[in-house]
Amino acid sequence: MRFLLLGLCLLLSHLLAAQNNGEIKGVVVDVNRQPLEKATIAVVEVKDSSVVTYSLSDSDGRFKLIKILTLRQLIVHITHVSSSPYSHEFTLNPKEILSLDTVMMGEVSLDEVIVTHIAPIRLNGDTLEYRADYFKTRPNANVEELLQLLPGLQVNVDGTIYYQGRQVSGIRVNNKDFFAQDLTMATRNLDASLIDAVQVIKDKGESKREILDDSELPIVINLKTKKDFVKADFGKFYGSGGTHDRYETGALVNTFRDTLQISFIGYGNNISRQGFDYSELGQYGGMNRAENNSYSYMSYGGLQNKVSLGINANYDIDKKLKTNLMYTFEQQNDYVDNKGTNSNIYETITEIANSQDNSTYKNYTHRFRAFARYAPDTTSTVSLDANIAFERSANEHYGNSSRFQDGGISVQEGESNSNNTANNRSYRHNLYAEKKLATSKILFSISQNAYIRQTENNSIRNTFNRFYLFNDSTVNQGIMQLTNGNNLTIGNMLNVQVPIRKHVNWDTYARYNWELNRNVEEIDNKINSEEFTNRSDVANNKQGQFGFAFLGTRANASLFKEKLKISVGIEWLNLGRNYHYYGKSADLNDRSRYWLPTASFTLNGLTLSYSKQVRLPSFYQIVAVNSDLYPTSLTIASPYFTNQLEETIRFRYFRWFANSKINFNASIGYTSYERSIGSSTTYDVSSSETTRRYYQAPGTDRLYVNAYVMKRFAQNATWNISWNLSGYGSTSKSYATVNDEENAAQTLYGNLDNSLNVTYKNKITLIPTYGFNMNKVRNEQQTVNFRDISNINHSVGAMLRLDDIRKFRLETSYTVRNQPRSLGNDRTNLHLVNAALYYPIMQRKGELKFTAFDMLNQNQNIWIGSSGNTNYYQEQLTLRQYFLLGLVYKFLATPK
Numbered sequence: 094m095r096f097l098l099l100g101l102c103l104l105l106s107h108l109l110a111a112q113n114n115g116e117i118k119g120v121v122v123d124v125n126r127q128p129l130e131k132a133t134i135a136v137v138e139v140k141d142s143s144v145v146t147y148s149l150s151d152s153d154g155r156f157k158l159i160k161i162l163t164l165r166q167l168i169v170h171i172t173h174v175s176s177s178p179y180s181h182e183f184t185l186n187p188k189e190i191l192s193l194d195t196v197m198m199g200e201v202s203l204d205e206v207i208v209t210h211i212a213p214i215r216l217n218g219d220t221l222e223y224r225a226d227y228f229k230t231r232p233n234a235n236v237e238e239l240l241q242l243l244p245g246l247q248v249n250v251d252g253t254i255y256y257q258g259r260q261v262s263g264i265r266v267n268n269k270d271f272f273a274q275d276l277t278m279a280t281r282n283l284d285a286s287l288i289d290a291v292q293v294i295k296d297k298g299e300s301k302r303e304i305l306d307d308s309e310l311p312i313v314i315n316l317k318t319k320k321d322f323v324k325a326d327f328g329k330f331y332g333s334g335g336t337h338d339r340y341e342t343g344a345l346v347n348t349f350r351d352t353l354q355i356s357f358i359g360y361g362n363n364i365s366r367q368g369f370d371y372s373e374l375g376q377y378g379g380m381n382r383a384e385n386n387s388y389s390y391m392s393y394g395g396l397q398n399k400v401s402l403g404i405n406a407n408y409d410i411d412k413k414l415k416t417n418l419m420y421t422f423e424q425q426n427d428y429v430d431n432k433g434t435n436s437n438i439y440e441t442i443t444e445i446a447n448s449q450d451n452s453t454y455k456n457y458t459h460r461f462r463a464f465a466r467y468a469p470d471t472t473s474t475v476s477l478d479a480n481i482a483f484e485r486s487a488n489e490h491y492g493n494s495s496r497f498q499d500g501g502i503s504v505q506e507g508e509s510n511s512n513n514t515a516n517n518r519s520y521r522h523n524l525y526a527e528k529k530l531a532t533s534k535i536l537f538s539i540s541q542n543a544y545i546r547q548t549e550n551n552s553i554r555n556t557f558n559r560f561y562l563f564n565d566s567t568v569n570q571g572i573m574q575l576t577n578g579n580n581l582t583i584g585n586m587l588n589v590q591v592p593i594r595k596h597v598n599w600d601t602y603a604r605y606n607w608e609l610n611r612n613v614e615e616i617d618n619k620i621n622s623e624e625f626t627n628r629s630d631v632a633n634n635k636q637g638q639f640g641f642a643f644l645g646t647r648a649n650a651s652l653f654k655e656k657l658k659i660s661v662g663i664e665w666l667n668l669g670r671n672y673h674y675y676g677k678s679a680d681l682n683d684r685s686r687y688w689l690p691t692a693s694f695t696l697n698g699l700t701l702s703y704s705k706q707v708r709l710p711s712f713y714q715i716v717a718v719n720s721d722l723y724p725t726s727l728t729i730a731s732p733y734f735t736n737q738l739e740e741t742i743r744f745r746y747f748r749w750f751a752n753s754k755i756n757f758n759a760s761i762g763y764t765s766y767e768r769s770i771g772s773s774t775t776y777d778v779s780s781s782e783t784t785r786r787y788y789q790a791p792g793t794d795r796l797y798v799n800a801y802v803m804k805r806f807a808q809n810a811t812w813n814i815s816w817n818l819s820g821y822g823s824t825s826k827s828y829a830t831v832n833d834e835e836n837a838a839q840t841l842y843g844n845l846d847n848s849l850n851v852t853y854k855n856k857i858t859l860i861p862t863y864g865f866n867m868n869k870v871r872n873e874q875q876t877v878n879f880r881d882i883s884n885i886n887h888s889v890g891a892m893l894r895l896d897d898i899r900k901f902r903l904e905t906s907y908t909v910r911n912q913p914r915s916l917g918n919d920r921t922n923l924h925l926v927n928a929a930l931y932y933p934i935m936q937r938k939g940e941l942k943f944t945a946f947d948m949l950n951q952n953q954n955i956w957i958g959s960s961g962n963t964n965y966y967q968e969q970l971t972l973r974q975y976f977l978l979g980l981v982y983k984f985l986a987t988p989k
Contacts, residue, residue: 115185117169118157119193121150123176124200128154132173132198135214137227139166139182144227144808147214147244148751152654159752163187170212173198178212214244219295221245225288231855231896232937233983236316237277239285245749246293247756247803247817252277254314255801256293257749257756262311263296267318269354269407270417270464279316282329282345284983289319301472301529302536302590303598318349325349326986333942333979339364341979352409363398364946365972393454394954395429395970417464427454433967436916439778439832440877442498450492459483472529479522488513496781504781507558519546536590541583548578560725562781568724573617573625581609596651600662606641610712613675618722631720634675635732637712642667647691658695663688666707668736677718678732685736698748704741710734714770714787729786738767754805761798769793771828771835772961790828793837797823813852820845829961837873838959858894862908863887870959882964884957887911890925902931913957916966923951939982950974 121132134156135147145167150156161167163185171179176198185191213227228242241248247255254261254276264276266283296313297304304310318325328346333339343360403421410416428451435446459482466476490511496504520543527538554572559565586604593599614632617625645664652659666689672681685707693702720728745760771790776783799821806814822843829836845865852858869883890908895901905928914921926948932941954971958964 114160115163115187115189115191116157116159117161117183117185117191117193118155120195121154121156121171121173122195122197123173124197126195126197128152129173129176129198130154131216132156132171132176133212133215134158135170135172135212136161137168137170137213138162139168141229142213142227143229144213144244146754146808149216152656157752161185163189169193170214171196171198172212172215174215174217176200221293223291223293225285225290229855230285233933233940234285235281236283236285236288237280239288240280240291240314242808242813243291244754244805244808245756247815248280252280254280255756255803256312256314257747257758259312259747259758261293261314263313265313265315266354267323267349268315269409269415270405270419276314283316284327284985287318287322287325287327287985288316290317291315292317300474300527300538302527302538303592321987322985323349323351324988327984329981329983331979331981333944333977335944335977336975339975339977341366341977354405354407356405357403358405359402361398361400363396364975364977365397366399393427393429393452395427395452396972397428398426400424413468415466417462419460419462421458421460423456423458423460425454425456425458427456428452428970429454430970431967433965434916435966436880436964437776438878438880438962439776442778444496444498444504444778446494446496448492448494450490452488452490454486454488456484456486458485472531473527475524475526477522477524480520482517482519484515484517484519486513486515488515498778503561505558505560507556509554509556511552511554513550513552515548515550517546517548519544521545534592536588538586538588538590540586540588543584544580544582546578546580548576548580550574550576550578552576560781562779563725566724567621569621570724571619571625572722575615577611577613579609579611581607583607596655598649600647600649602643602645602647604641604643604645606639606643608639608641609637611636612712616722620724628722631718631722632677633717633720634677635712635715635717636673636675637709637715638671638673639709640667640669656696659693661692663690665689668707670709670736672715672732674717674732678730681733687738698746700743700745700747702741702743702745706739706741708737708739710737710770716787725780725782727782727784729784731787734770734787734789735768737769740765754808756801756803758802759798759800761796763794763796765792765794767792769826769828771830773830774961775832788830793826793828795823795825797821811854813850813855815850817848817850818846831878831962834876834878836876836879838879838961839871839873840959841867841869841871843867856896856898858892858896860892862891863889868958878962880959880962880964882916882957882959884913900933904929904931912953912955913966914955916957916964921953923953924949925952935982938984939980942977942979942981944975944977944979946972946976947974 117136121129121134123129128150130150130152132150132154133147134150136145136158137143138145145162146158146160148156148158164187166182166184168180168182177200179196179198181193183191213224215222223243225239228239230238230242237248237252240246240254245257261276263270264279266279292315294313294315295310297310326346326348328344330344332342341360341362341364343362344358346357348355401421401423403419406418408416430451432449433447435448437444437446461481462479464476464478466474468474488511490513491509493506493508495506498504522543524541525538526540527536529536552572552574554570554574556568556570558570559567584604584606586602588600588602591599591601613634616628616632618628619625643664643666645662647660647662649660650658666687667684668687669684670681674680687705687707689705689707691702691704693700695701714731715734716728716731719730741762741764743760743762745758747758749756769790769792770787773786773788774783775785800819802816802818804816806812806816808815820843822841824839824841826837826839829838843865844867846862847864848860848862850858850860864887866886867884869881871881872879875881888908888910890906892904892906894905895903906926908925910923910925911920912923913919927944927946928948929942929944933939934941950973952971952973954969956965956967956969
């Protein structure tokens with residue numbers, strides 16, 4: 094709380110000082126005195142060229158900038174893509190309002206080559222460009238730190254980037270892909286000193302397709318390097334070692350030669366880090382790893398050791414042909430140790446299950462990507478994006494468990510071990526071609542995509558159980574199971590876009606998708622015997638073939654000076670299903686037809702949309718045969734489910750308030766499902782025998798809300814103060830039946846993250862934080878078989894960073910996390926303390942780092958949840974206290 098109070102005091106002092114700020118306003122017109130919309134107005138300090146503020150003119154050419162610094166020499170730069178730039182130097186007195194009246198922009202001279210002033214921020218079409226030299230960073234700063242200074246951009250601690258409330262989907266370097274699968278490869282490993290300009294692009298690719306509503310286009314950042322670095326070799330090497338055999342090491346080497354870019358990356362660590370970086374304590378490397386329960390992408394949890402190598406090459410053969418080749422190898426080993434408690438309620442009794450298990454997961458993956466785009470002229474383009482992956486895994490598991498009822502009545506005790514090997518092969522491609530007719534401007538486009546995946550899973554399981562209520566029997570069971578799976582998806586689409594008039598067009602399309610899902614099992618089983626018996630009678634063999642034929646049309650319009658954007662369409666779907674069960678159940682063949690309307694309306698940042706679609710039942714929930722493979726458990730076949738019809742309505746409000754420097758992005762969506770699939774369990778409390786099945790359940794619904802707010806109070810050479818609030822909430826319904834009693838459970842999930850970022854002269858940074866996380870399960874009917882459960886976590890803390898203090902840089906954080914520690918109401922406070930100290934060496938080409946993670950050794954990862962009549966609590970092994978000492982070295986070589 095003291096950190097929060099300190100942050101509030103700093104904020105109040107800034108607000109009091111802001112009362113003496115001034116304003117500037119005016120109107121921008123062209124040489125014909127017509128208003129210029131989206132002209133960029135940027136105010137810059139003369140002494141250090143730092144950006145004070147910026148804004149865009151409205152449809153009437155008007156602009157107004159508030160809270161301008163007073164008693165300082167400033168320059169206002171006004172630029173527009175169709176006009177020559179305008180600059181004006183001025184100084185404001187406290188509370189003064191400077192009116193520039195009407196600013197007439199000059200014509201663009203085609204032979205003009207001398208540029209005396211380059212605007213710090215300018216808008217060119219849909220591309221917003223920031224000149225990097227106007228935004229001062231510390232020595233050795235990476236691109237991520239540069240992006241944090243740019244107005245309208247927000248960089249989160251996990252490396253995700255938001256532009257005016259929308260997430261950035263990719264990073265390019267000189268308009269070329271740079272390890273496209275992870276944008277932090279560029280932001281955290283390229284030096285800010287290399288960058289000449291940062292471009293924010295609403296990306297529609299090379300397509301000539303007319304997009305009237307660009308609010309849903311992906312946002313891409315392009316990093317333009319300085320001319321000296323268009324031909325350069327640069328990169329870095331790092332390595333660290335420490336207590337508990339913790340280590341990290343890596344290298345990044347780049348070679349840029351005009352139209353050729355080659356990058357090599359390699360890293361390894363056993364500190365549960367998924368990406369490549371050395372100086373990322375405030376992200377994955379330390380401070381945030383504890384607070385997010387050691388979560389990492391594609392991880393089983395626990396402790397992780399990862400080694401990865403990759404090469405990325407971009408080559409523009411000429412202006413018409415662009416290519417990209419990428420290869421990556423990953424080896425990931427996870428060690429997981431869990432212990433937990435389940436509480437199962439059955440009418441008159443409560444059954445408690447305790448378990449403890451440990452597992453080792455070893456995964457090896459090779460990925461290849463080839464991309465080419467050819468544009469023979471300005472009216473046509475062809476592109477192919479192909480990906481191949483080979484995956485292999487080898488997993489081992491050991492666990493023991495026990496169950497007992499009220500009064501200490503034993504139900505079961507046992508132990509198990511298993512070995513599993515899997516091989517997966519996949520191929521995916523996307524082929525796209527388009528042609529725009531020069532005379533009519535009609536655009537024809539064709540796309541063809543395919544996805545093929547083959548899986549082979551071989552498992553051996555051994556269990557030894559004593560069932561006290563099942564005739565007090567002892568069962569020693571072994572199972573060998575081989576599962577082969579195939580997934581194939583092929584999609585084809587033809588689209589014709591016809592321009593009706595300016596800002597109005599019409600799309601007509603036809604597409605056909607074909608899907609195949611196949612799962613075939615071979616099972617051998619033994620019980621209290623040395624001999625295996627083939628159990629093909631209980632193999633869940635199934636296959637589904639599906640054909641989706643669509644015919645659709647959509648009208649799009651942008652009205653009232655492009656303020657109102659409308660899109661209305663409808664499509665007809667002919668869906669054929671063919672389920673084959675290899676003689677285990679009767680096959681199913683049917684065909685259904687649907688009309689699926691869609692519509693969206695956007696006005697002044699508010700979007701209302703509606704859509705209707707059809708989904709197939711989940712393939713994994715289809716069971717073709719009754720199975721009594723396990724002695725006390727019977728699974729009932731459930732091969733027949735209907736398609737799921739969904740209707741979704743969504744409101745979204747997105748707005749960037751330039752004058753008040755507020756990003757606001759919020760949405761609320763509601764989806765109703767005509768039908769659902771529920772789970773049914775029948776349990777005999779006297780014999781511990783269980784019967785399970787899936788069944789066709791009534792319709793359900795889902796409501797979700799998310800919001801993001803960023804307010805920037807100051808951004809200048811002295812202060813950089815901003816406040817960030819993000820939150821998400823959802824509620825969804827699911828059906829479950831226990832001992833013939835059906836109930837609907839409402840699952841509620843929500844999180845809230847709140848932080849105040851205060852930076853003084855790029856030397857001192859303080860970030861007080863508050864986080865809230867909640868998941869609850871509420872049952873529609875309060876009965877003896879179902880119990881509600883809730884899991885609420887709070888975290889309060891702060892991060893402090895001191896830069897260039899006698900060459901040292903210090904990062905430290907302290908967080909108190911309050912969380913449950915059992916299925917009861919008892920709770921605990923975890924005190925998480927982390928720090929890192931950096932010192933530059935070798936004329937700042939190198940850096941020493943000392944890291945201390947979880948100094949008090951209190952980090953703990955738990956999970957509480959509910960499913961049907963089962964409430965569960967789990968503790969998982971997670972990364973705890975360690976110390977690391979390491980070195981990083983950067984190099985840069987240019988022709989000069």
